[in-house]
Amino acid sequence: xxxxxxxxxxxxxxxxxxxxxxxxxxxxxxxxxxxxxxxxxxxxxxxxxxxxxxxxxxxxxxxxxxxxxxxxxxxxxxxxxxxxxxxxxxxxxxxxxxxxxxxxxxxxxxxxxxxxxxxxxxxxxxxxxxxxxxxxxxxxxxxxxxxxxxxxxxxxxxxxxxxxxxxxxxxxxxxxxxxxxxxxxxxxxxxxxxxxxxxxxxxxxxxxxxxxxxxxxxxxxxxxxxxxxxxxxxxxxxxxxxxxxxxxxxxxxxxxxxxxxxxxxxxxxxxxxxxx
Amino acid sequence: xxxxxxxxxxxxxxxxxxxxxxxxxxxxxxxxxxxxxxxxxxxxxxxxxxxxxxxxxxxxxxxxxxxxxxxxxxxxxxxxxxxxxxxxxxxxxxxxxxxxxxxxxxxxxxxxxxxxxxxxxxxxxxxxxxxxxxxxxxxxxxxxxxxxxxxxxxxxxxxxxxxxxxxxxxxxxxxxxxxxxxxxxxxxxxxxxxxxxxxxxxxxxxxxxxxxxxxxxxxxxxxxxxxxxxxxxxxxxxxxxxxxxxxxxxxxxxxxxxxxxxxxxxxxxxxxxxxxxxxxxxxxxxxxxxxxxxxxxxxxxxxxxxxxxxxxxxxxxxxxxxxxxxxxxxxxxxxxxxxxxxxxxxxxxxxxxxxxxxxxxxxxxxxxxxxxxxxxxxxxxxxxxxxxxxxxxxxxxxxxxxxxxxxxxxxxxxxxxxxxxxxxxxxxxxxxxxx
Numbered sequence: 001x002x003x004x005x006x007x008x009x010x011x012x013x014x015x016x017x018x019x020x021x022x023x024x025x026x027x028x029x030x031x032x033x034x035x036x037x038x039x040x041x042x043x044x045x046x047x048x049x050x051x052x053x054x055x056x057x058x059x060x061x062x063x064x065x066x067x068x069x070x071x072x073x074x075x076x077x078x079x080x081x082x083x084x085x086x087x088x089x090x091x092x093x094x095x096x097x098x099x100x101x102x103x104x105x106x107x108x109x110x111x112x113x114x115x116x117x118x119x120x121x122x123x124x125x126x127x128x129x130x131x132x133x134x135x136x137x138x139x140x141x142x143x144x145x146x147x148x149x150x151x152x153x154x155x156x157x158x159x160x161x162x163x164x165x166x167x168x169x170x171x172x173x174x175x176x177x178x179x180x181x182x183x184x185x186x187x188x189x190x191x192x193x194x195x196x197x198x199x200x201x202x203x204x205x206x207x208x209x210x211x212x213x214x215x216x217x218x219x220x221x222x223x224x225x226x227x228x229x230x231x232x233x234x235x236x237x238x239x240x241x242x243x244x245x246x247x248x249x250x251x252x253x254x255x256x257x258x259x260x261x262x263x264x265x266x267x268x269x270x271x272x273x274x275x276x
Numbered sequence: 277x278x279x280x281x282x283x284x285x286x287x288x289x290x291x292x293x294x295x296x297x298x299x300x301x302x303x304x305x306x307x308x309x310x311x312x313x314x315x316x317x318x319x320x321x322x323x324x325x326x327x328x329x330x331x332x333x334x335x336x337x338x339x340x341x342x343x344x345x346x347x348x349x350x351x352x353x354x355x356x357x358x359x360x361x362x363x364x365x366x367x368x369x370x371x372x373x374x375x376x377x378x379x380x381x382x383x384x385x386x387x388x389x390x391x392x393x394x395x396x397x398x399x400x401x402x403x404x405x406x407x408x409x410x411x412x413x414x415x416x417x418x419x420x421x422x423x424x425x426x427x428x429x430x431x432x433x434x435x436x437x438x439x440x441x442x443x444x445x446x447x448x449x450x451x452x453x454x455x456x457x458x459x460x461x462x463x464x465x466x467x468x469x470x471x472x473x474x475x476x477x478x479x480x481x482x483x484x485x486x487x488x489x490x491x492x493x494x495x496x497x498x499x500x501x502x503x504x505x506x507x508x509x510x511x512x513x514x515x516x517x518x519x520x521x522x523x524x525x526x527x528x529x530x531x532x533x534x535x536x537x538x539x540x541x542x543x544x545x546x547x548x549x550x551x552x553x554x555x556x557x558x559x560x561x562x563x564x565x566x567x568x569x570x571x572x573x574x575x576x577x578x579x580x581x582x583x584x585x586x587x588x589x590x591x592x593x594x595x596x597x598x599x600x601x602x603x604x605x606x607x608x609x610x611x612x613x614x615x616x617x618x619x620x621x622x623x624x625x626x627x628x629x630x631x632x633x634x635x636x637x638x639x640x641x642x643x644x645x646x647x648x649x650x651x652x653x654x655x656x657x658x659x660x661x662x663x664x665x666x667x668x669x670x671x672x673x674x675x676x677x678x679x680x681x682x683x684x685x686x687x688x689x690x691x692x693x694x695x696x697x698x699x700x701x702x703x704x705x706x707x708x709x710x711x
Contacts, residue, residue, distance in 0.1 A: 006511040051692070052652050109627070110626060133314070134321070137375060137377070140374065143341065162314075166305050167374070168309070169308065170310070210372070212280065213372075216280055216284055218321060220291065221333060222327075223323075223327075228325050229326070232322045244321065245377070
């Protein structure tokens with residue numbers, strides 16, 4: 001029986017759900033035109049089919065990835081699922097499809113269109129995760145560290161290991177505004193919670209003090225004669241700065257007026273030829 | 277004095293140190309402590325000059341008994357002085373670290389009273405961090421020249437990376453500008469650290485839990501542009517430091533005029549940023565691309581070309597090496613092609629296991645075809661429609677900064693460099709001969 005191709009799958013938006021779509025496709029011998037999640041609006045005249053998420057089926061597909069494609073394939077596709085790629089579902093489907101046919105060689109096939117796009121998206125995800133291991137800024141609120149991020153990719157599952165390992169004795173919370181997901185940690189357990197909003201509490205005097213110290217450090221460490229905002233922007237894109245302490249205006253007025261960094265001694269000479 | 281004022285003074289005094297990397301060691305966190313280290317290093321912010329901020333880079337004190345002419349903290353300079361108390365600095369580090377502002381501490385110091393005394397204060401700071409706060413994050417510490425080697429040994433057991441700055445690349449320059457230091461006083465501690473690291477490797481083989489000495493290795497820094505030393509001297513010295521002392525990194529710092537000494541460039545001189553950039557490019561070629569200093573420069577050509585990057589410049593002088601066949605060449609050959617780096621060379625090796633590569637495919641692997649096109653063939657063919665004219669070659673092979681300088685020179689008739697002939701002509705001739 002030839003495979004049919006005129007159907008769109010709709011699933012619940014979870015990775016398990018997507019694997020069930022793969023299962024359905026192979027059982028019914030049909031190649032979906034597209035796979036869309038529950039939330040995405042209906043935008044086509046093709047018939048749609050709702051795919052139920054069934055744990056056992058998803059596990060069967062997941063196991064087959066390791067056995068028939070490559071031991072790393074499952075992890076790779078899980079990461080693909082975290083990216084912000086627009087049509088990641090159908091690309092993941094095609095990757096699995098191709099992988100079943102050619103096996104582990106698929107990971108070498110870097111010039112193949114599907115593999116190339118997924119690889120690029122995953123690289124973007126890893127890169128953003130790496131950047132955020134540095135760019136996350138915590139505020140101390142009565143002993144709990146809180147932070148808000150707004151990444152493009154769903155980086156929190158990949159970030160959690162890093163921060164849980166780094167601060168084993170702290171209690172902290174990282175809220176991902178884009179994906180409405182929060183990572184909550186207390187010694188020694190971590191949990192992901194879905195939350196529609198989060199408003200970090202106002203900083204107290206001690207917190208404000210360390211913020212000011214950090215801002216002062218950030219401002220002083222730059223060498224005036226090498227001023228290069230373009231280079232700064234390349235490494236630290238503007239979109240991350242909204243949530244970074246050193247780029248936020250301090251709300252309460254300082255006890256003494258803000259002075260130019262280095263109004264004494266030789267620093268004055270350096271400051272005078274600072275490009276605008 | 278308030279902490280914020282101290283922090284300002286001691287940061288301001290430390291900022292000319294180029295190194296701010298937190299790389300070279302992987303260490304997981306431990307229950308009861310705080311901190312971990314990632315071998316790739318993590319940048320936590322970038323300052324207005326575009327440099328990475330990874331570590332809290334401060335001096336223990338900016339008081340100094342030495343009078344090195346190039347240094348902001350020299351004895352004769354009239355600047356406000358401050359010192360951190362070890363406990364105060366340790367607390368500041370931890371509070372910054374908790375908020376994920378930093379990856380760790382970079383501690384350096386002026387020499388207060390005596391090198392040994394200074395060194396002891398630094399050891400105390402690191403001891404509080406490591407033993408009281410159980411801090412497992414990154415610590416980079418400067419070895420104080422002239423301090424007792426037993427003290428340096430203790431410092432090294434707390435730190436992840438140590439550095440001794442060469443600063444001036446030749447003995448003569450050192451004599452002129454830093455009369456209190458000698459070549460020996462710099463290379464002795466460096467040699468001692470290298471020796472201890474090697475010793476430590478043997479200990480670790482015998483005893484798994486032996487305390488680790490400077491596990492992320494040693495680095496150094498050289499100032500570029502304060503003295504008449506040329507690029508060839510600097511690069512040769514760099515290479516020998518990598519070989520002899522097994523350094524992890526050599527940093528270059530374009531000299532910022534901070535004093536009015538007759539032997540130094542006057543204030544207001546622009547820092548030689550392009551030269552610094554070229555040296556870093558060459559440094560990468562030494563460390564990752566299998567190049568040797570003598571291949572890049574020699575007695576006749578002892579400075580890097582301002583318009584073309586060192587790799588391109590090597591390629592143009594060795595056209596007999598090209599074109600390289602992408603589908604056959606080995607890794608080291610691929611690395612020599614302009615426009616192909618470590619990542620794309622590895623990708624090529626991987627991808628050609630699955631299918632033979634064409635130019636379209638190379639683009640997907642991240643090869644910069646704009647540069648590479650003149651030097652490669654895919655399955656025996658050159659890229660279609662390759663034109664070798666003055667303008668196209670210039671646009672594709674000159675570095676970005678090079679183009680800016682070149683076009684400015686040409687249209688505004690400003691001459692910054694002595695090269696009289698157009699580099700474009702040389703380039704076209706080189707390429708033309710081959711085709």
